[in-house]
Amino acid sequence: MSVDGYLDDATHQRLILSSDADLDRVDEVRANADAILVGATTIRRDNPWLRVRSAARREARLARGELADPVRVTISRSGNLDPAARFFARSAGSAPGKTVLVYVPDSAAGEAAARLQGAASVLEAGDPLSLPLVLADLAGRGVRRLLVEGGSTVHTQFLQAGLADELHLVVAPVFVGDPTAPRLVGPGQYPHDAAHRMHLEGTQQLGDVALLRYRLAAPGTSGPS
Numbered sequence: 001m002s003v004d005g006y007l008d009d010a011t012h013q014r015l016i017l018s019s020d021a022d023l024d025r026v027d028e029v030r031a032n033a034d035a036i037l038v039g040a041t042t043i044r045r046d047n048p049w050l051r052v053r054s055a056a057r058r059e060a061r062l063a064r065g066e067l068a069d070p071v072r073v074t075i076s077r078s079g080n081l082d083p084a085a086r087f088f089a090r091s092a093g094s095a096p097g098k099t100v101l102v103y104v105p106d107s108a109a110g111e112a113a114a115r116l117q118g119a120a121s122v123l124e125a126g127d128p129l130s131l132p133l134v135l136a137d138l139a140g141r142g143v144r145r146l147l148v149e150g151g152s153t154v155h156t157q158f159l160q161a162g163l164a165d166e167l168h169l170v171v172a173p174v175f176v177g178d179p180t181a182p183r184l185v186g187p188g189q190y191p192h193d194a195a196h197r198m199h200l201e202g203t204q205q206l207g208d209v210a211l212l213r214y215r216l217a218a219p220g221t222s223g224p225s
Contacts (some may be wrong), residue, residue, distance in 0.1 A: 001169070001183045006176035007152055014046055017172035017208030029168070029175075031057035033070045033147040035138060039154040040076035043087045048062075050087060050149070067091060071143065072100045073152070075129060079104040079112025079122065088119040103137070105129045131161055156186040159216075167198065168212040170206070192216055 002017060009015045018026070025040055030036060031052045038048060051069050052058050058068040069091045074081070079102065081087075088100055102118035104112045106127040113122040125133045138146060148158055158164050169184075192198050198214040205211075 002174050002176045004175050004177060005184050006178070007150065007182045007184055008045075009176050009182045010178050015176070016210070017095075019176065019209045021206035022211065023106055023211050025211070026207060027053045027057065029147060030070060031061060031157075033143075033145050034143040035071035035073050036147045036149055037073040037075070037154065038149050039151050040074055040078075040081055040154060041074075042151040043074060043081060043148070045151070047086050048149075049089070067099060069099070070147070071135075071141075073103070073104050073138065073146075074101075075103045075125070075134060076112070077108070077129060079108045079115065081112075083116045085120040088116070098117070099140075103129060103134045113212075114207055117215060131157060132165055135163065138143065139212060152182045152184065152186060155184060156188060159185060159192070160188050160190055161189040162216075166201075166214050167216060169210070169212045169214065171210045173208055 007017075028049075031054065035160065036050045038050065042048065050072050052061065061068055072087055074087065091099055098121065101123045102112060102116065102120045103125040104122060106124040109122055109124045116122060123137060125137070135146070147192040148154060148164065159167075198216050201215050203210060203212055
């Protein structure tokens with residue numbers, strides 16, 4: 001995020017905040033995840049690949065008996081997604097619809113499945129959509145480490161629900177200053193407030209950005225002493 005807490009600006013072009021060193025760190029985190037989750041708005045706005053870029057890391061995953069790329073996951077209230085988006089591009093050696101999962105409310109599943117036409121597995125997750133149901137289904141599919149990459153709405157939902165174990169916060173030395181631009185999180189009540197502080201696990205300089213790694217205390221606890 002920017003120093004003033006924004007993920008992007010309000011233009012049609014994506015604002016690159018990360019340094020090259022941080023992008024490589026993210027690639028390493030991806031390579032050690034079982035699945036990557038982004039929100040539907042991120043797919044529409046950024047059209048991400050969500051692939052492991054390093055050939056060596058992809059080969060290491062294959063050597064461990066894993067697919068070269070983690071499973072790609074999104075949550076959407078409507079399921080209104082373009083099957084031609086890069087998010088749905090098939091990975092080499094993967095079965096269609098098995099490595100891309102779209103969770104929608106029960107009432108939207110039929111229309112979403114018809115729209116995506118086998119590009120992904122469309123899965124019901126309650127009505128309204130329930131993050132605990134999503135996580136339980138992912139666990140049943142063998143996902144033990146889920147990387148939640150964003151955007152703002154998804155960050156807000158996971159953090160307000162107390163469903164994140166770690167927060168990797170990278171601060172870029174720029175200001176955005178536009179109140180219409182997307183922020184890291186939205187307003188609301190968070191379990192990790194002044195009385196339930198997160199624990200700073202470490203800091204790291206990556207080019208001109210700073211990484212802060214926080215371990216999140218469980219809701220209702222005071223965190224580590």
